[in-house]
Amino acid sequence: MRRGRARAHGYSLLELVVALPIMALAFGLFLGSTSAAKELRQVQRENTAVIEEARIVLERMRNEDWSEVWTLYNAIPGDDPGGAGTAPGNRFSIAGLAPPGGAVGDPVGQVFLPAFKHPSLGWQLREDRTDTLLGLPRDLSGDEQVDTYNHAADYTVLPVVVKIEWQGAYGPRELTVHTVMTEYRR
Numbered sequence: 001m002r003r004g005r006a007r008a009h010g011y012s013l014l015e016l017v018v019a020l021p022i023m024a025l026a027f028g029l030f031l032g033s034t035s036a037a038k039e040l041r042q043v044q045r046e047n048t049a050v051i052e053e054a055r056i057v058l059e060r061m062r063n064e065d066w067s068e069v070w071t072l073y074n075a076i077p078g079d080d081p082g083g084a085g086t087a088p089g090n091r092f093s094i095a096g097l098a099p100p101g102g103a104v105g106d107p108v109g110q111v112f113l114p115a116f117k118h119p120s121l122g123w124q125l126r127e128d129r130t131d132t133l134l135g136l137p138r139d140l141s142g143d144e145q146v147d148t149y150n151h152a153a154d155y156t157v158l159p160v161v162v163k164i165e166w167q168g169a170y171g172p173r174e175l176t177v178h179t180v181m182t183e184y185r186r
Contacts, residue, residue, distance in 0.1 A: 042169045046097065053094045053109065054162045054177045060088070061111075061160065066183045070152055073111045073160075076123045097166040112161040114140070124150035134159040135180075156183045 011019075061069055071079045072087040080087035091107035098104040114134050116126040127146045129136050137146045142156040162177045 039170060046166070046168050046173065047175075049094055049097065050164050050166065050173075050175050053092070054164060054175060057092060057109065057111065057162055058160070058177070058179065061181065067153070069158060069181065070113055070125055070155065074113045074115050074123070076115065079123065094164070094166070099165055100167045100172040102167070108166045109162065109164040112163065114159060118150075121150070125152040125155055127151060133161055135178075157181070 061073055064072055068081050071081055073090055075090040077085050077087075077089065080089075090111040090113070092109040092111075093105055093107050094109065096104060097108050099106050099108045102108075112133060114125055114127075114129060114131060114136055116124050116129050118124050125140065126148065127137055127140045128148050136159070138157070138159065139146055140155045140157050141149075141151045158181045160179050160181055162179075164175045166173050
């Protein structure tokens with residue numbers, strides 16, 4: 001009779017030996033899932049900032065005067081409509097993000113547009129260049145021909161790639177957006 005009463009008031013040593021490792025395992029799993037959730041939140045914050053900035057860059061390009069989009073966002077500072085170095089250019093930063101191996105505030109994003117440096121004629125927007133990133137060769141002027149002329153003044157189609165590379169909280173990350181802009185006529 002005494003044994004039954006004593007057992008009703010506590011746990012045996014064997015029950016504790018079995019329960020403690022199970023509780024420790026459950027606590028470890030809980031801590032692991034909490035840590036994973038924290039990492040996931042950080043990655044999601046980075047993804048949101050990067051996707052939003054890519055969208056903003058493309059919207060800015062769409063809101064520009066169509067005839068100046070190529071000169072405003074290419075990598076050539078000397079052809080900027082307002083004078084050298086006055087255009088947004090092809091590089092941009094995102095607050096709080098650093099490029100792999102760089103410092104916060106350095107450009108992490110780049111806009112790629114078709115551009116070719118002719119040895120004697122300088123930079124040109126050419127249809128006949130092979131560029132798999134931008135899907136060239138391609139008819140950019142809408143004349144149903146791929147030719148060797150400079151179409152910087154008469155393009156109606158403009159392939160655009162926005163690429164963002166940054167040092168994420170858990171390693172190097174990258175986002176690439178491919179699109180084709182076309183002239184909107186009212």
